[in-house]
Amino acid sequence: MQYKPLSQADPEVHQCIVDELSRQRNGLEMIPSESYASPAVLRAMGSIFTNKYSEGYPRKRYYGGQVNTDKLETIAIERAKKIFKVDHVNVQPYSGSPANLAVYFALCKPGDTIMGMDLKQGGHLTHGCKVNFSAKYYKSVPYGVGKNGYIDFNQVRAIAKREKPKLIWAGATAYPREYDFKAFAEIAKEVGAFFAADIAHIIGLIISGVHNSPVGYADVITSTTHKTLRGPRAGMILCNGNASEPLKPTPEITKENIPTLIDKAIFPGLQGGPHEHTIAGIAVALKEAQTNEFVESNRMIIKTCKIIAEELLEDGFNLITGGTDNHLILMDVTNKNITGQEAETALEKINISVNKNAVPNDPRPPFSPSGIRLGTPCLAMRGMAEQEAKIIGKCISETLRNTNNSQIIEKNQKIVNELCLKFPIYSGREVE
Ligand SMILES: Cc1ncc(COP(=O)(O)O)c(C=O)c1O
Incomplete structure (x- = not known):
């Protein structure tokens, strides 16, 4: 039996994979339940x-x-x-x-x-x-x-x-x-x-x-x-x-x-x-998971998460528990006069993925909760460290405080794009 490569056997599905690869490469994934499986795992x-x-x-x-x-x-x-x-x-x-x-x-x-x-x-x-x-x-x-x-x-x-x-x-x-x-x-x-x-x-x-x-x-x-x-x-x-x-x-x-x-x-x-x-x-x-690289990257997940939390706290954001010990931040954004959904959409505009999330005792409905949940596993896995976390914290804060300001959105979009280029993910051809 002769097999064709996926691109020829099923161009439609292949295109979906190519497009998703591009999305993952060109945006900052900050949904805390996500990560990047290595080409060897794939x-x-x-x-x-x-x-x-x-x-x-x-x-x-x-x-x-x-x-x-x-x-x-x-x-x-x-x-x-x-x-x-x-x-x-x-x-x-x-x-x-x-x-x-x-x-x-x-x-x-x-x-x-x-x-x-x-x-x-x-x-x-x-x-x-x-x-x-x-x-x-x-x-x-x-x-x-x-x-x-x-x-x-x-x-x-x-x-x-x-x-x-x-x-x-x-x-x-x-x-x-x-x-x-x-x-x-x-x-x-x-x-x-x-x-x-x-x-x-x-x-x-x-x-x-x-x-x-x-x-x-x-x-x-x-x-x-x-x-x-x-x-x-x-x-x-x-x-x-x-x-x-x-x-x-x-x-x-x-x-x-x-x-x-x-x-x-x-x-x-x-x-x-x-x-x-x-x-x-x-x-x-x-x-x-038994390599030093894995351990170091998990250390960095927490370090970078704490730095982003500090940036957000400095700008008056309301973090549940006042900070984080782990890989995620849960934040009530309503004191900035936006909803969780609006925050998610605004960050999507600068190519940062987070998810809207209920906060404890949320008075708002589940489809439009008061908060967002964001995390750093994917950032650390791309090799980002303290300096990048500071930049990303500032980008998130500024964007959420100016959701209707297209100039600020554009500026932060550019910063995110530059970071993605500087810290590439799946840069070889092994996953294409
Ligand atoms: C704490 C916890 N347990 C279990 C699950 C379920 O995992 P899955 O989505 O693979 O069914 C999740 C997924 O988000 C989770 O956060």
Whole structure:
């Protein structure tokens, strides 16, 4: 069989890829949940492992021809085990939400009470938001943040004691501070709940030692692999203990059985064949995560984020919690007489992507919230450092204070364009 290159086989799809590459090269990506997968990760994902069915787990498959998939999946698992110093890893979740779904499926029965951070206060959909399965099939009793924007552990403890949840989540999608995993673990222990840490956003920071790790505190840890890990769009679940061999048919829901329960929840509970091509990408990302370059870049993610926060604070912006400890800033822009949507649109004009976002206790509706969420993973991954962060902070501030001034928009657009040229991403031809 003779194959044509994508540009000839499907010019329309090829053009979409070319245009997206150009958009990514020529703008500053400041959506904190995004990152750049390396050409090596992209190459592994786009490999012939996409052809292979491998239901089951290494050495326990339901299909033949597994010599290479077993080797590959084991490499990914062993790398994650080594990095996090945990006993058991499942690399098959199709993404972060299915990984979280597997935790519910493994540890809870329908109707059980579960507790996570309120979406409106920064939590994730899958932690008990009322429109999500996690609140439709379980009783969700969310916790939030205090007046200062920090997680209010008195509130978390009071709700946990009153509601006696089966499962408590730590982790969020718009929380600019470090998590006190120890405090969550203590509360979970007090009320006899399982404690799950969702480190989707901060996994790279944890690997790099610039953010607390939940290992040793959480009963189970979930993550995406496409945010600060810079891997393919997928998920991962980590825990301690070992899965039974063979997987017991109906293990009791106990801490000792968590590895078996998780594996059974993923397959055959929720998923069929694992995406081995994606697992190939995860393996490569985990190898890259063990380099000094990865660690240094994660350090710079936090450094640059703090610098941008300082610039914005100096100009009177209202940052939730008054700053940041991590890779993101959550900012209420209404004191500048604009909405989150208007801020997002104004920054798009200067080729900076951020997302509109609700702020804690937001009086505005979800489609037009009061804030924006912005972050620095992609800036640091392009090699930008303190000096560039200062420039970008000023650009953002000036643009948001002058959303109707075309001269200022034009000036800042030029600055952003120059930065993109000076710090190129995907500059070779390997991703074209
Ligand atoms: C904390 C957290 N958990 C889980 C997810 C879900 O990941 P996915 O979008 O891959 O389903 C996200 C995504 O934004 C997240 O921020």
